[in-house]
Amino acid sequence: MKSKNEWMQSVYSPAAQKFPERKYNFKNLSDMEPEPIYTADDLKDWDAERDLGYPGEFPYTRGVQPSVYRGKLWTMRMFAGFGSAEQTNERFHALLRAGQTGLSTAFDLPTLMGYDSDHPFSKGEVGKCGVAVSSLADMEILFRGIDPTQVTTSMTINSPANAIWAMYIANAQKQGKDLGQVGGTIQNDILKEFIAQKEFIYPPAPSVKLVIDTFEWGPKVLPKWNFISVSGYHIREAGATGVQELAFTLADGFHYVEKALERGLNIDEFAPRISFFWDIHNDFFEEIAKLRAARRIWARQMRDHYGAKNPRSWMLRTHSQTAGVSLPAQQPLNNIARVAIQALAAVLGGTQSLHTDSFDEALALPTEEAATIALRTQQIIAYETGVAGVVDPLAGSYYVEKLTNDIEAAAMGYIEQIRMMGGVEAGIDSGFFQLEMAEAAYRYQREVETKDRIVVGVNEFVQDAVEVPIQLIDPQVEVLQAERLAQVRRERDPQRVQAALDALRDTAVTGANSMPAFLECAHAYCTLGEQMDILKTVYGEYVEPAIV
Numbered sequence: 001m002k003s004k005n006e007w008m009q010s011v012y013s014p015a016a017q018k019f020p021e022r023k024y025n026f027k028n029l030s031d032m033e034p035e036p037i038y039t040a041d042d043l044k045d046w047d048a049e050r051d052l053g054y055p056g057e058f059p060y061t062r063g064v065q066p067s068v069y070r071g072k073l074w075t076m077r078m079f080a081g082f083g084s085a086e087q088t089n090e091r092f093h094a095l096l097r098a099g100q101t102g103l104s105t106a107f108d109l110p111t112l113m114g115y116d117s118d119h120p121f122s123k124g125e126v127g128k129c130g131v132a133v134s135s136l137a138d139m140e141i142l143f144r145g146i147d148p149t150q151v152t153t154s155m156t157i158n159s160p161a162n163a164i165w166a167m168y169i170a171n172a173q174k175q176g177k178d179l180g181q182v183g184g185t186i187q188n189d190i191l192k193e194f195i196a197q198k199e200f201i202y203p204p205a206p207s208v209k210l211v212i213d214t215f216e217w218g219p220k221v222l223p224k225w226n227f228i229s230v231s232g233y234h235i236r237e238a239g240a241t242g243v244q245e246l247a248f249t250l251a252d253g254f255h256y257v258e259k260a261l262e263r264g265l266n267i268d269e270f271a272p273r274i275s276f277f278w279d280i281h282n283d284f285f286e287e288i289a290k291l292r293a294a295r296r297i298w299a300r301q302m303r304d305h306y307g308a309k310n311p312r313s314w315m316l317r318t319h320s321q322t323a324g325v326s327l328p329a330q331q332p333l334n335n336i337a338r339v340a341i342q343a344l345a346a347v348l349g350g351t352q353s354l355h356t357d358s359f360d361e362a363l364a365l366p367t368e369e370a371a372t373i374a375l376r377t378q379q380i381i382a383y384e385t386g387v388a389g390v391v392d393p394l395a396g397s398y399y400v401e402k403l404t405n406d407i408e409a410a411a412m413g414y415i416e417q418i419r420m421m422g423g424v425e426a427g428i429d430s431g432f433f434q435l436e437m438a439e440a441a442y443r444y445q446r447e448v449e450t451k452d453r454i455v456v457g458v459n460e461f462v463q464d465a466v467e468v469p470i471q472l473i474d475p476q477v478e479v480l481q482a483e484r485l486a487q488v489r490r491e492r493d494p495q496r497v498q499a500a501l502d503a504l505r506d507t508a509v510t511g512a513n514s515m516p517a518f519l520e521c522a523h524a525y526c527t528l529g530e531q532m533d534i535l536k537t538v539y540g541e542y543v544e545p546a547i548v
């Protein structure tokens, strides 16, 4: 058989002279230029045993479970939360009735920033981008009628993660549940907040200390809980390329591992419960290759660089979400198609859990109808397309394997660069991540504005605006929250509250693990703001330096 070069020269080039290639930007979203075709010649250095293996085996390129979706479909986990705990509880039940198989909680901005709903800074934001949770009283309502040993719940919470997790645990304890059977995930990834989303409270070092407290405490008390979801999603949404998302996120993961090792923890006790979270954008093969490369890098680094011995420590398990940033407000129904394609990429990439965005993503929090269509999209992929019936069906595709190699190499280049500069905290201090992402975002935006990249309905195929109904948040939520908080403060035992807060402050002074103190604060009905504030007296608050 002739070589690829021979075919390119003798067949492709003459054909392209007669019928030229389209004048189009074929680059993927990581600015990588694909060749017209891939063949076995592109995989000469590739070793199927070393680089691919079998599903459920090192290096897990083909998936972490031997049977992947033939054994269990991915968890359909729609990110939901708005208004009051009562309203979100209703939405949770509606989604479970519609066939969702896991829960995922969106908190409002005050909660994400560690403020109670009645704090002056919370005004106008209560219940707007998620549900308001200021104490165990809200948590009890939020999960009413949901058994924490039967449904796994994810909570997207970062700086206040320890406190919110403790409230969830306290609620399970009050229901008499065995914590050994309570499964779920807290996002708890503070590094990407400094890099991208900027919802931080304390400076990086004490923030990471609080995260490592969960690494130490979690596996002993809640062995089924994923105490971190190291997140590329927000890095990507802030403008990073797919390769940057992969590299920066894995570097964050390694940073936590190093900090846990510095504390003297056993890697094979904590690493099996580290989980990840990726953003799945429009470039179909890039996203599939990214997920495969992610598993391979993590496995190799955990085994060969960090010396983990337990195969579960080598497995990168992930949630994925379709890319909110890719869903324009123009012609919003088109987003149903984008989400379907992105979700298919997540599934072909072997995700464990998936959120599909609603078509009204750019306009407001989703209506129930929009969220249901997004969930149905997953169900159509799962039950109608046949893609869940064969494990890693794209393995061996010349292009997918080559792209997996190239993405792995590009990401490893960044990871080595970050190690050389002194690690992730050094990169945050110097503004490295922000500058890299700003440059990528600028390049993409220029491509769109010069029509070098077509976005259907935005810079081409444009038509008049279409109205769609949007979800509105009742401003009464703020009043109801303030009333409930006042009642909590009236009815709780003030001495127990003070003692719990003092004990929490002491952990910041002594460096002791904070989780037992957070759990006692939850049971004592300390508010979220009180807990965050008491730690501010020791840790201070982080002010981001200007990057020049």
Ligand SMILES: CC(C)(COP(=O)(O)OP(=O)(O)OC[C@H]1O[C@@H](n2cnc3c(N)ncnc32)[C@H](O)[C@@H]1OP(=O)(O)O)[C@@H](O)C(=O)NCCC(=O)NCCSC(=O)CCC(=O)O
Binding pocket: 065, 066, 067, 068, 069, 070, 071, 072, 075, 077, 079, 102, 103, 104, 152, 154, 156, 184, 185, 187, 224, 226, 229, 233, 275, 276, 277, 317, 318, 319, 321, 324, 352, 353
């Ligand atoms: C590990 C994951 C990724 C997925 O956990 P899940 O429990 O859903 O799935 P799982 O681990 O695959 O499966 C559950 C159990 O079944 C087992 N299992 C699964 N498949 C199997 C198979 N084929 N054969 C044998 N066993 C199998 C697993 O080993 C596991 O048990 P064992 O555990 O015993 O092994 C977790 O962390 C998670 O659910 N993350 C969700 C994060 C999330 O929703 N984030 C929302 C962010 S939203 C956000 O940030 C905002 C974004 C925005 O701005 O819009």
